[in-house]
Amino acid sequence: MPDRLTPTQRHTCMSHIHSRDTKPELLVRRWLWSHGYRYRLNVKGVPGRPDIVMRPYHTAIFVNGCFWHGHNVETHGRASLQNSDCCKIPQTNRDFWVNKIRRNQERDQQNYHILQENGWHVIVIWECQLKPNSIKETMLKVETMLCDYFLALHRPKIISYATTEDAELPMAAEDSEDYGR
Numbered sequence: 001m002p003d004r005l006t007p008t009q010r011h012t013c014m015s016h017i018h019s020r021d022t023k024p025e026l027l028v029r030r031w032l033w034s035h036g037y038r039y040r041l042n043v044k045g046v047p048g049r050p051d052i053v054m055r056p057y058h059t060a061i062f063v064n065g066c067f068w069h070g071h072n073v074e075t076h077g078r079a080s081l082q083n084s085d086c087c088k089i090p091q092t093n094r095d096f097w098v099n100k101i102r103r104n105q106e107r108d109q110q111n112y113h114i115l116q117e118n119g120w121h122v123i124v125i126w127e128c129q130l131k132p133n134s135i136k137e138t139m140l141k142v143e144t145m146l147c148d149y150f151l152a153l154h155r156p157k158i159i160s161y162a163t164t165e166d167a168e169l170p171m172a173a174e175d176s177e178d179y180g181r
């Protein structure tokens with residue numbers, strides 16, 4: 001079967017196809033791995049099949065392409081959808097693209113909501129945040145969030161130990177000290 005796409009068309013087409021192992025996702029995975037984080041990919045049974053799942057952090061990471069997921073485009077109103085710097089909607093078949101992108105945005109929000117309702121943290125990383133001059137800052141923010149989530153998960157245990165000790169120690173001290181009165 002003849003391939004009727006020119007190499008340029010094929011490249012454009014391929015770059016718009018949802019797939020695993022897209023370049024932005026690889027950048028995130030590589031960064032996490034090299035900083036000692038471990039994760040699972042596209043886990044079945046987790047809503048929205050997040051690109052990266054980090055169970056010890058109760059965190060799902062989505063690495064979103066700016067075009068398909070409509071980064072920063074205005075979502076309300078059919079015709080009022082505005083282009084953003086990183087998501088320019090084609091003029092040809094504009095209605096089709098507007099509907100398509102809006103559906104993707106709605107589905108994304110539903111998935112994030114379901115995950116959060118179930119106690120998961122959701123981190124969304126946009127393709128444009130992974131450009132060479134932004135990736136470091138982006139991933140440091142991600143790392144900060146992961147640390148916060150991890151601490152939040154383990155904090156209750158630490159507090160209950162501290163409370164037990166605090167409740168006992170001052171009692172012993174007060175029996176023998178009158179604090180100068």
Ligand SMILES: [Zn+2]
Pocket residue numbers: 066071086087126127128129
């Ligand atoms: Zn973007």
